[in-house]
Amino acid sequence: MSGPLIDFDRVSQIYAARDGSPVWALSDVSLRVEAGEFVCLIGPSGCGKSTLIHLLAGFLKPTSGAVRFRGRPLDGPGPDRGVVFQEYALFAWMTARQNVEFGLRMQRVSAPVRRRRALEALDRVGLRHAADRYPHELSGGMRQRVAVARALVVEPEVVLMDEPFAAVDAMTRTTLQEDLLRLWRETGVSVLFVTHNIDEAVFLAQRVVVMGAGPGVIREDLAVDLPYPRDRGSAEFGREYARIAAALARGSRGTDQSDGERRAA
Amino acid sequence: MTAATDDVTGNDLSSSRRPALEAPSDRDAFAKEFRRAHRRGLRRAAWLRALLNVTGILLFLAVWEAVPRLGTWVNPVLLPPPSVVFDTFVPMLLSGEIPANILASLRRAALGFGIATATGVTAGLLTARIGLLHHVSEPILHGFRSVPSIALVPLSVLWFGIGEGSKVALVAWGSFFPIWITTFIGVRDVPAAYLRSAACLGAGRLATLLLVVLPAALPMILAGLRQGIAVSLILLVAAELSGAREGVAYMMSTGHQMFRVDIMLIGLVLLGTFGFIADRLFVALIRRLFPWYTTAS
Incomplete structure (x- = not known):
């Protein structure tokens, strides 16, 4: 394919605050993601990392700039971009x-094929054994597994994940992360993954995009050159962790400053 | 498990031995017995509940029977005891008078409620999904909703006569509003994550409406329907009291004119039973149709 799979080209997103003043969720953000990449977006709340996901999913239109997918501007949500939400989306x-089966049903796949592919x-x-259970009968971790399966079964080119494992306990989260990596390597799908957890970003991503808030911008774009599977106890892991933590700290100093300015104003 | 242990125990002990505790067969047997005991416990609790329910009814009947008989301050003509009411009830039941009246009332209530369900759910869906329609209809619908439905009884009789039309129309009118308003709220408040999930998976407008919006709003819609059942009963009685040739409330108004309090009390008991059974049936139906909807009752 010529050009990147995903191309945010100088995107700004502005919405009205309660008092009607403009809030810059994103200011002049450019980001390119190649097919098959695993990219984590990390940053403090209000840095616009979820907004990026929503723009690419097609839930929002940028105030200015362009979001291109496979070289074409986006026109609303579609099955070529799967989304996994934080929770309660099943x-x-x-x-x-x-x-x-829902996505396959929308593609008018016949019932027996649908059933086989869903299983x-x-x-x-x-989770084959839990196929006939309702979401309320599943644990939080199982629900997120089903959500991942639901997003992947329609074979999207990218999966957008908005803090998908934030609401599960730490042990479950580790296994979910390992499973996600396995699926990513099996399917070759691109992943754009929002998190506020440095450990998660270092464990998962090939690239970690560090964002800053008020207005939302990309501060640094760091490659994580560690082989998979990654060892949380290794020295390299610790070094990458420290590098991203430092980048975040540099960013948040800027945020604190702008927060202070806003309060003073 | 291990043949060795089996051999040893099998050789050493008689056939009445208990197998080792960790043997799988023993665990299965224990689990089976545990489940059986658990089910027994649940059944016993259910029986006890039913027994207490019946006791409550019997206590109520006993007090009602005693008051007009023992108390000199109660006129038995104005409050006949249940035994007298029952003596009146049996011949009316056997002559077919009561069944005919019940059938007439049920038909009206069902027809009116059915119309209200169809129109109320449709109106709720449309006004919640189409902004333009919502704002245009809002003042009119809320204005009408604020008018107590009973106030429309005389008008309804003028418009639809004292035949079936006015009764069905009144029931439909009254139960339309709770169904419409709850459907509207349920559809309006469908979580964004559901709608977004559907959109990402390629669902169009119609599929989203039928497969996502309606089921997501169902708990609210069902609450509205349940309220609608209660309201239909009220309007049914109001409509029948204002002039009818048959029906449970008509029977009561006849009893009133003949100064037959026992007949009026039969009507009251019938209406109470109606409401109770309709509500129970509704809840049971929900449990059966929507197993994922566990908070009913």
Whole structure:
């Protein structure tokens, strides 16, 4: 393919605050992601990392600038970009299997094929046995696995994940991260992953994009050149962690300053 | 597990031995027995509840029976005891008078409620999904909603006569509003994550509406329907009291004219039973149709 898969070209996103004053969620942000890359977006709250995801998903249109996917400007949400939300996005009235089948149903895949592919997708996240359970009968970690299976079964080119593991306990989170890496390498899908957790970013990403708030900007774009699977106890892991923590600290000093200015104003 | 242990125990002990505790068969047996005991416990609790329910009814009947008989301050003509009411009830039931009246009332209530369900859910969906329609209809719908439905009884009789039309129209009118308003709220408040998930998975407008919006709003819609059932009963009675040729409330108003309090009390009991059974049936139906919707009752 010529050109990057995802291209944010000098994107700004402005919305009205309660008092009507403009809030810069993103200011002149440019970011390119190649096909098959695993990129983490990290930054303090209000840095616009979720806004980037929402723009690419097609939920928002940029105030200025362009968001291109495969070289073309976006026109609303579509199955070529899967999304995994933080939680409570599985349809509560459908079983795990029916949830996974939903995207295939929209593509008018026949019922037997749909069923087989959904079960395969559930198998890949280790939940074939829970296919006929409703979301309220699943644990938080299992729900997120189903959500990942639901996003992947329609074979999107990129999966957008908005702090998908933030609401599960630490141990479950580790296994979810390992499973996600495995799926990423099996399918070759690109992943754009929002987190506020440095450890998660270093464990998962090939590239960590460090963002800053008020207005939302990209501060640094750091490559993590560690082989998979990564060892959290290794010295290299610690070094990468420190590098990103330092970048975040540099960014947040700027944020504190602007916060102070805003309060003074 | 291990043949060795089996051999040893099998040789050393008689056939009545208990297998080692960690043997799988023993665990299964324990689990089976545990489940059985658990089910027994649940059944016993259910029986006890039913028994207490019946006791409550019997206590109420006993007090009602005793008051007009023992108390000199109560006129038994104005408050006949249940035994007298029952003596009146049986011949009316056998003659077919009561079943005919029940059927007439049920038909009106069901028809009116059915119309209200269809129109109320549709109106709620449309006004919640289409902003323009919402703002245009808002003042009119809320204005009408504020008018107590009973106030429309005389008008309804003028417009639709004292036949079936006015009764069905009143029931439909009254139960339309709770159904419409709850459907509207339920549809308006469908979580954004559901709508966004559907959009990312390629769902169009119609698929989103039928497969996502409606089921997501269902708990609210069902709450509205339940309220609608209660309201239909009120309007049914108001409509029948204002002039009818049959029906449970008509029977009561006849009893009133003949100064037959026992007949009026039969009507009251029938209406209470109606409401109770309709509500229970509704909850049972929800449990059956929507197993994921666990907070009903």
